[in-house]
Structures are given as C-alpha cells and as structure tokens.
Amino acid sequence: MKVLCVCGLGQGSSLILKMNVEDILKSKGIYADVDNTDASSASFERCDYIITSAEIAESIRNVNAKIIIVTNYFNKEIIGAEIAEIFEGL
Amino acid sequence: MLLNYQIYRLLGTAMNSTSPVGAGEVMEQFGISKSAAYLLIEDCLGWLEENVTSVRLSVENKMIYFKTSEERLSVSKRIGQIRPKDYHFSAEERLLYSLILLVRSPKVPIEGMTEVFQISRNTGRADQKRMEKLLSEFGLVLQKQKSGFHIAGKEYDSYRLCLWLSSYLLNCLYTEQTAILFSLYSLKEEHVEEICRKLSKLMKGYSLEYNREGGYLFAISFLLITERIKYNGAIKPDEIPNYDQTVGYHEKLFLVLKHAKLLESYVSPDLYRRDFYAQGMRECFGRILFYTGVETGSDVAPIRVAQDDLSFYAHHIIKKYESYAGLRFEDANALNQSIVISLKTVILRRKYQFKVCNALASEIKKYYSHILEITKNALEGTPYFEHVITEEDAIPFAVNFLGWMYKGKPITSQTLHILIVCSANIGTSLLLKGQIASLYPGAVIHTAVIGSDYSNYAEYIDFIVSTVPLVTNDIPLVVVNTFLTAHDKYQLERMGGNKQGEDANYQRFVKDFIFMAKDFMPSYDIKVLLQRLNSYFMTNKGKIIYETGGKPMLGDLITKERIQLVDQVDGWEAAIRLASKPLEEDASVEPSYTEAMIDSVKRLGPYIVLAPGIALPHARPESGVRAMSMALLKVSEPVYFTEEKYANLFFVLASTDGTSHLDALRELSIIFSDHSAMEKFMNSQTRDELYELIR
Numbered sequence: 041m042k043v044l045c046v047c048g049l050g051q052g053s054s055l056i057l058k059m060n061v062e063d064i065l066k067s068k069g070i071y072a073d074v075d076n077t078d079a080s081s082a083s084f085e086r087c088d089y090i091i092t093s094a095e096i097a098e099s100i101r102n103v104n105a106k107i108i109i110v111t112n113y114f115n116k117e118i119i120g121a122e123i124a125e126i127f128e129g130l
Numbered sequence: 131m132l133l134n135y136q137i138y139r140l141l142g143t144a145m146n147s148t149s150p151v152g153a154g155e156v157m158e159q160f161g162i163s164k165s166a167a168y169l170l171i172e173d174c175l176g177w178l179e180e181n182v183t184s185v186r187l188s189v190e191n192k193m194i195y196f197k198t199s200e201e202r203l204s205v206s207k208r209i210g211q212i213r214p215k216d217y218h219f220s221a222e223e224r225l226l227y228s229l230i231l232l233v234r235s236p237k238v239p240i241e242g243m244t245e246v247f248q249i250s251r252n253t254g255r256a257d258q259k260r261m262e263k264l265l266s267e268f269g270l271v272l273q274k275q276k277s278g279f280h281i282a283g284k285e286y287d288s289y290r291l292c293l294w295l296s297s298y299l300l301n302c303l304y305t306e307q308t309a310i311l312f313s314l315y316s317l318k319e320e321h322v323e324e325i326c327r328k329l330s331k332l333m334k335g336y337s338l339e340y341n342r343e344g345g346y347l348f349a350i351s352f353l354l355i356t357e358r359i360k361y362n363g364a365i366k367p368d369e370i371p372n373y374d375q376t377v378g379y380h381e382k383l384f385l386v387l388k389h390a391k392l393l394e395s396y397v398s399p400d401l402y403r404r405d406f407y408a409q410g411m412r413e414c415f416g417r418i419l420f421y422t423g424v425e426t427g428s429d430v431a432p433i434r435v436a437q438d439d440l441s442f443y444a445h446h447i448i449k450k451y452e453s454y455a456g457l458r459f460e461d462a463n464a465l466n467q468s469i470v471i472s473l474k475t476v477i478l479r480r481k482y483q484f485k486v487c488n489a490l491a492s493e494i495k496k497y498y499s500h501i502l503e504i505t506k507n508a509l510e511g512t513p514y515f516e517h518v519i520t521e522e523d524a525i526p527f528a529v530n531f532l533g534w535m536y537k538g539k540p541i542t543s544q545t546l547h548i549l550i551v552c553s554a555n556i557g558t559s560l561l562l563k564g565q566i567a568s569l570y571p572g573a574v575i576h577t578a579v580i581g582s583d584y585s586n587y588a589e590y591i592d593f594i595v596s597t598v599p600l601v602t603n604d605i606p607l608v609v610v611n612t613f614l615t616a617h618d619k620y621q622l623e624r625m626g627g628n629k630q631g632e633d634a635n636y637q638r639f640v641k642d643f644i645f646m647a648k649d650f651m652p653s654y655d656i657k658v659l660l661q662r663l664n665s666y667f668m669t670n671k672g673k674i675i676y677e678t679g680g681k682p683m684l685g686d687l688i689t690k691e692r693i694q695l696v697d698q699v700d701g702w703e704a705a706i707r708l709a710s711k712p713l714e715e716d717a718s719v720e721p722s723y724t725e726a727m728i729d730s731v732k733r734l735g736p737y738i739v740l741a742p743g744i745a746l747p748h749a750r751p752e753s754g755v756r757a758m759s760m761a762l763l764k765v766s767e768p769v770y771f772t773e774e775k776y777a778n779l780f781f782v783l784a785s786t787d788g789t790s791h792l793d794a795l796r797e798l799s800i801i802f803s804d805h806s807a808m809e810k811f812m813n814s815q816t817r818d819e820l821y822e823l824i825r
Contacts, residue, residue: 041154041164048734052783053746055792056799071154071620077648079734088164095735113740114802 043126044085045076046092046100054078054092057113061091064120068127089126132218133181135303136160137174138209140194142307144174145202146599146609148621150195155617168192182208212313214246224249224257225264226298230315232261233292234357237278268294268485285365289355289414293422294485296350300343301489306598306611308346317353321396325349328390329419333430336382342553342580344426347486348419355414356396364397364407365414372481373413380431383419387412417482424474425486427557429467443512444469451508451531455501457662459534468560472526477514479523490557491525493613494532500658501535502528529557536564549576549584549605551596558597558612565614566595569622595622636667639674642789682790684797685825687760688781691716693817698767702736702777703728706747709763709780716759719784723754727782736771743768743808745777748784755784758791762820764811779811797824 045061047054054076062074075087082090083101090097090105097107108125112118143159144151156167171192178185184204187194196202219227224247231238244254262272268291270283281288304311312319326345333340359365367373387393393402393411402408423430444466452458459465478484494502502521505528509519548566552559563575576591578584584594584605593606600607610618640660647656666672692712699705710724726749731738739745761782768776781798785791801807801824814820 041157048730048737049748049750052748052785052791052795053738053740055795056740059796059799060803071152071617073154073616093737093740095737099734112742114744114799115741115805116803 041070041072041089041126042087043072043074043089043091044082044087044105045074046079046082046090046096047076048096049078053113057091057110057119060113060116060119061123064116064123065127070127072126089123091123131173131177131180133177133209133212133216134173134218135220135223136170137177138307138310140170140174141178141205141209144194144196145205146306147195147617148608150191150193151617152193155615158615158617159611178205206309209309210313212310214314217314219247221257221260223303225260226295226303227315228257228261229264229291230295230354232272232279232281233288233295233354236361237275237280239278240274242278265291285362285369286371286414288358289351289365289418290484292354292358293347293351293418294487295354296347297486297488299350300346302487305489311350317350321353322346322349325352325390325392328392329386332386332389336386338382338386338430339428340423340430341426341428344422344428347422347426351418351422352392352415353396359397359401359411364401365410366406367410367413370410370413371483380420383416383431384412387416387419417484421475421478421482421484421486424471424478427471429471429474440470440473441466444473447508447512447527451504454504454507455531455535457535461534465530465534468530469527472530473512473514475526476523480514488522488525490529490561490612491522494525494528495521497613498528498532501532505531526557529560533557533560533564536561536568547574547576547591549578549591549594551578551580551582551584551594551600553580553598561612562595562597562610562614566622569614569619635674635676638676642787645789645792646787682758682794684760684794684801685821687758687791687794688762688821688824690817690821692759692761693764693820694762695764695815695817695820696766699765699769702731702745702769702771705763705765705769705777705780706731706782709747709761709782712761713759713782713784718755718757718759720754720756723749723784726750726753731771736775739771739775739777741802743776743778743812744781744802745771745779746781746783748782751784751786755786757784758786759784760791760794762824764814764820766812 043061043065045054045057047057058074058076065072065074075085077085079092079096079099082092085105087105090100090107091110092100092107093111093113094109097109100107106125108123110119110122139160140151140156143155147155153164153167153171156162156170157164160167160170162170171194174194175187178187182201182204185196185201196205214227227246228238228243231242243257244251247253249257258272265272265281265283268283269287270281270291273280273282281291299311299315300308311317312322326342326349329345329348330340330342392415393408397411402411420430447469448459448462448465479486502524505524506519506521509524509527548570550559550562550566552562559577563577566575567573580596580598580600584591584600591605593608594600595608595610597610597612599609608618608621610622614622643660644656647659651659667674694708694712696708699708706728707724710719710727713719714721714724727747730749731747736745738747763780763782765778765780768778769780770776783791783795807823810823811820814823
C-alpha cells in the first residue's frame with residue numbers, strides 16, 4: 041500500500057505529517073510505503089491514499105488515490121481518527 | 131474450492147514468512163492491484179477452510195499467517211495430495227501439463243484433456259494451437275488420430291523438449307515451492323531425490339561440482355525421457371545430431387553415469403543390452419548431464435575448443451563491458467571464471483541445440499534492459515557468436531555483471547555477519563549477495579551451499595538468508611525472493627536491527643540525496659544514479675566528509691533573538707512579516723522571502739496552519755534564503771486566516787536545501803505531539819520561557 045502526504049511546498053509540513061502517519065500505521069502493525077511531496081507532484085504519483093489539508097486537497101487531481109483530509113498535523117489521535125479508513129479497510 | 135496457481139504461491143509465501151502476509155506484500159509479489167490482492171487472500175482463506183481443517187485463520191484479519199509448524203505441515207501434506215481434479219489449471223499450466231502428458235504416453239485420448247481441465251471446445255482448440263506452435267519450435271508436430279493425440283518427429287527433438295519442460299517447471303512456474311510438482315504432475319519425489327543424491331555423491335568422488343538445481347533439472351528430464359523410452363524405444367547414435375563432432379563429455383562424467391546405474395534402474399534391460407542403443411542413450415544423457423551442470427553454474431568439465439582459451443575471450447568481454455558501462459570491476463579473476471562458465475553454457479546450447487527456461491530472464495528484461503543492452507554489445511565480435519546475439523544468449527552474462535556491480539564497498543570493520551545459503555546457482559547467490567550488501571553495507575557476508583552443516587557458523591553468524599526454507603538449528607533464518615521485495619527487506623531489517631554500515635557519512639549523503647532528487651527524477655532513475663555514484667566513489671576511492679558533526683537542532687535555528695512575543699497583530703500578513711523580521715535583520719533571509727511566504731498563503735490558502743493555533747510559514751529556498759534559520763512569534767490574541775483557521779504561534783521556516791532542517795522539524799513535531807504543549811506555550815510570558823520549551 042502506498043500513502044502520500046502532501047503539503048504546499050514539499051518542504052516541511054508534509055514531512056511532519058509523514059512522520060506521524062508512519063508512526064500511527066506502524067503502531068497498528070500496518071506495513072505501508074509512506075512518502076511526502078508537494079501538491080504539484082501529488083496529482084501524478086501512483087498511490088492508494090493522499091493525506092493532506094483541506095486547502096491543498098482542492099488543487100490535487102488524482103484519479104487513482106483516495107484523498108483524506110486531516111485537520112491537525114501534530115496530534116496523533118486526531119490524525120489517527122481521520123485516517124482510520126486506511127487501516128479499517130484491512 | 132479448487133486450488134490454483136496464485137493460491138499455491140501465496141501459501142508458499144505465507145509458509146516461509148515469519149510475519150503475517152497482508153495485502154501490501156501480495157500486491158508487490160504478484161504485481162496486482164489492492165482489490166485483486168484482497169480477493170486472492172479471501173480465496174486462499176476459503177481454500178484453507180475447506181481443505182486444511184487444522185488451520186484456523188481469522189477471516190476478518192485479511193492476512194495469511196501460519197503460527198505453528200504443525201499448521202505448516204498440514205498445509206504441505208494437503209498440497210502433497212492434490213490431484214488434477216482438485217486443481218484449477220491456468221492456461222500456462224494446461225499447456226505444460228498437456229505436453230508432459232504427451233511426452234510420456236504414446237497416445238492421449240482427446241476427451242482426456244478437456245475432461246481434466248473442464249474447458250470448452252473453443253478453449254481446447256486455442257490450447258491446441260498454442261501447443262502446436264510450441265512444438266514447432268522443437269521441430270515436432272502434434273498429430274491427431276482417432277485414438278488420440280501424439281507427438282511426431284525426431285526422437286532427439288523430443289528429448290530436447292523434455293529438458294525444456296523440466297526447466298519450465300522448475301525455473302519458471304514452480305520456482306519457490308516444488309511440492310506440487312510431485313503431486314499434480316505425477317512425478318515421484320523419491321526418484322528425483324535418489325537421482326540427485328547418486329549424481330552428486332559420484333561427482334564429489336571425482337572432485338567435480340554438481341549443484342542441486344542441476345540435479346533436479348537432470349532428474350526430471352531423465353524421468354520424462356525414460357518414460358518415453360518405455361514405449362518408443364531408445365535412441366540410436368545416428369539419430370543424434372553432431373554425434374561424431376560433439377564437444378563430448380569428460381571421461382569422468384561418463385564414469386559417473388555408468389556407476390550411478392541410472393539406466394539400469396529405469397530402463398528395460400533388453401534395451402540397453404543392445405550396444406548401440408546403450409551408446410545412444412549414454413550420449414544423450416551425458417550431454418544433458420553436462421549441460422544441466424554448466425547451465426546451473428557447476429563447472430563439470432573443461433571444454434576443449436581447438437587451441438583457444440575461453441578465458442581469453444572472457445577477458446575481452448569484460449573489458450568491453452567495463453568501457454561501455456563506465457566502471458571497473460574488482461576481483462576480475464573470479465568474474466572471468468563465471469563468464470567462462472556462461473560462455474560454455476551458450477556454446478553448448480548452440481551445439482546441442484538445447485533450450486532451457488531461465489527463471490531470471492523476465493525480471494532482467496523488465497528491470498535491467500539497459501544492462502542487457504550493454505551486455506549484448508560487449509558480446510559482439512566474440513567467436514562462436516557470429517550469428518545475431520539474442521537476448522536469451524546475453525542473459526547469463528548480464529546476471530554475472532549485475533551481481534558484480536551490486537557488490538558493495540570493501541569491508542572496513544566487522545559489524546553484522548550474514549550467511550547466505552543458496553543452491554549454488556551462480557545467478558541467485560550473486561544477486562542475493564549483492565542486494566544484501568547494499569542493504570547492509572559493511573556487513574560481512576558468508577555464503578554456503580544448501581546441505582552444508584550450518585552449525586559451524588553458529589558461533590558468529592547473526593542470521594541466515596536463503597531463497598528456500600532450511601533447517602537451521604536455532605540460527606535465525608529469513609526466507610526471501612531472489613529479487614528482494616519490500617516485504618523481504620522489511621523482514622531483513624527486523625533481523626538486522628539498527629546496525630548500520632561503517633560509512634555513516636555516505637549513508638547520510640545517500641539519504642539526503644534521495645530526498646532532494648525525488649523532486650526531479652523517478653525513483654528508478656535515482657537508484658541507477660546512486661549505483662553509478664557508488665561505483666564512482668569506489669573506483670576513485672572517494673569519501674564524503676561533513677564539516678559539522680550533525681544536523682542543526684531546533685534550539686540552534688531558533689535563537690533567543692529570533693523569538694518575539696506580542697499581544698495582538700493586524701491580520702495574518704502582518705503576523706508573518708513581524709515573525710520574519712529578525713531573520714531579515716540578521717540577513718538570514720531577503721525581504722523577498724517574506725513576500726514569498728505571504729504569496730503562497732494567498733495562492734494556496736492557509737495550509738500553513740498545521741493545527742489549531744500553530745502556523746509554519748515557509749517558502750522555497752530559491753525565494754530568498756541566505757542561511758538556514760527559523761524564528762518564532764507568539765501572539766496572545768488568535769490571528770485569523772479564515773473564519774475557522776487561526777494561529778497564535780508562528781514558526782517561520784527558512785531552509786537552504788531540501789533536507790537539513792528535517793531534524794529540527796522532527797523535534798517540533800515531537801514537542802507538539804504532547805497535548806499540553808500548546809498550553810505551556812501560551813502561558814509563557816518571556817523569551818527565555820519560550821526558548822526553554824524549544825531547546
């Protein structure tokens with residue numbers, strides 16, 4: 041499974057999100073390929089899920105991936121609840 | 131539910147895995163989509179439920195995991211009992227099964243096929259066409275009579291077909307798990323094992339090497355051919371092409387065959403008592419024995435090719451490859467020996483007109499087509515290759531070069547000790563060794579052949595890596611694919627813990643490089659470029675050195691002077707400008723950077739608000755960053771970007787490349803993963819207090 045964390049410029053916020061998403065998935069025993077990038081590349085990457093904020097989500101056009109919006113990049117509980125469908129599907 | 135090829139492979143993977151196999155691993159191994167992976171797992175669970183009652187797996191988990199060895203045993207046992215009626219044959223398997231049937235029996239009734247496979251007449255006709263096409267590649271013809279189908283053509287050609295069929299079974303279809311060969315295709319495992327054993331023992335007696343893979347390949351071909359001899363009679367010398375002019379096999383091999391008494395055990399005595407039949411059979415089996423040895427990497431006998439020395443040609447091929455690929459191989463003598471064996475394989479292939487399926491061929495064509503191209507060019511001009519060099523010809527050489535290119539840096543000191551156990555097939559052990567070396571640079575890698583006594587290694591080996599399951603007596607074992615999948619690497623990493631290679635600086639460089647390069651090229655190109663860089667550093671004895679010890683931490687980037695506290699500001703633009711001021715003042719950023727940060731919010735919206743109350747304004751380095759830096763502004767009154775999004779804390783981020791600030795960001799993330807952090811920040815009244823929080 042491939043998960044992409046996206047922010048505006050690919051410089052920082054997506055990395056924070058990526059670190060937290062990785063930790064959450066690992067704690068659920070899920071092995072997934074988590075990567076981060078900026079909004080312009082996100083539309084072309086092949087992945088299952090795109091995790092990002094509401095503003096960025098609007099500018100992403102990706103036919104294959106499911107876009108999930110998170111509201112707090114720092115809080116693992118909130119992120120965990122918002123991305124729950126990733127591990128509930130398993 | 132019928133067993134099928136995919137379920138069988140999935141069962142094999144699960145039986146060799148120490149952790150649950152889920153959709154991700156299945157997607158990667160089978161190259162299928164996620165939904166297809168779930169379906170396959172479901173089918174597999176369904177089959178297990180119906181057929182192996184002692185295994186209880188939770189369907190909800192959607193993973194396959196055999197916890198105990200008893201469970202694995204029951205699954206193996208059930209597989210050993212599979213008959214054609216319990217199996218759903220894929221088109222490929224139908225082709226193979228039918229050909230094997232045709233080769234072993236004088237006639238195969240027409241209904242026999244459609245009944246076994248439960249297919250329609252149309253499918254049967256399509257199958258027939260494919261069979262005819264395949265047979266024509268061997269100069270054979272499918273004849274249909276009232277009593278049934280049979281193969282017509284020269285006897286030698288049908289022996290060649292038998293060799294090819296065995297290689298297809300072993301190398302292409304059932305590579306990881308051979309158990310089903312013996313149940314589904316009615317081959318007797320005891321016979322195959324007996325033949326392998328006898329041959330290897332006798333070979334050892336003559337100081338010759340003969341590996342298990344060659345043994346299997348020979349044994350299955352031998353069994354198929356002897357079944358054929360039973361009803362078709364043996365082959366006469368004049369039916370064997372190039373009988374007088376062949377390279378011939380070494381006297382030792384001749385003696386091995388004689389002492390193994392294989393013919394006596396499997397062929398009717400009156401056949402081999404007649405001398406020229408015996409000669410014909412011995413010549414054929416001798417060729418196959420010789421060829422299967424060389425094809426799988428054992429150097430069973432010298433080829434005398436007039437006055438020429440094969441290693442002379444090997445040397446030139448290697449030099450040409452080096453110049454086309456732009457690198458230099460270490461340990462060229464050992465490489466030369468491997469290339470010589472590959473040369474023998476291809477020469478014999480042409481002389482005997484043998485054809486064998488190569489397990490690695492499709493992967494190499496898919497992922498390393500550029501290496502294949504270079505290899506073909508390097509082979510051009512070699513005597514014996516005056517005809518067009520096909521891809522098939524180039525593949526054994528490409529495998530050699532790939533394996534040697536993967537070889538890591540020279541070992542500087544001892545860290546991890548890893549034992550790789552292979553069946554001595556040159557291709558597999560080289561490729562595996564190279565990949566393990568890249569995963570664990572600096573590790574000491576030992577190799578051993580299947581069947582050796584591993585307890586010798588128990589003193590100092592950390593773990594064993596193998597492509598087939600082994601009995602290891604307490605040494606931890608990881609079973610992997612020849613081309614490591616992500617799941618394999620995950621399992622290996624779990625084994626190795628956190629031991630890193632010696633050259634931490636190079637590792638740091640590689641990691642950062644990948645992060646930066648991702649924006650500009652696809653990951654496959656990055657990998658290739660890194661391989662080139664690795665060779666470059668090796669051949670030029672280059673080394674990466676970082677002036678400073680590590681990466682800057684949050685407290686280094688946000689100095690006290692860069693921290694500000696105010697009660698309120700007039701809007702978010704003002705907030706960003708204020709927060710950025712200290713950085714403009716100490717010339718870490720240009721004013722253009724501040725404008726760029728504001729601009730990005732105007733364009734993309736307040737995406738910089740990462741959590742309620744926390745904003746991370748930033749822009750691209752090119753927009754005006756002079757020195758890597760960060761700043762903090764605390765505003766007591768919330769600053770609103772939109773109706774819902776607001777921030778009190780503004781962490782300005784100015785980075786110079788893609789990576790150096792990552793550790794600082796990680797720290798930030800850790801700080802705020804604590805729920806009480808926000809409160810502590812808001813309660814701070816002075817610069818010092820804030821600085822304490824981020825230090």
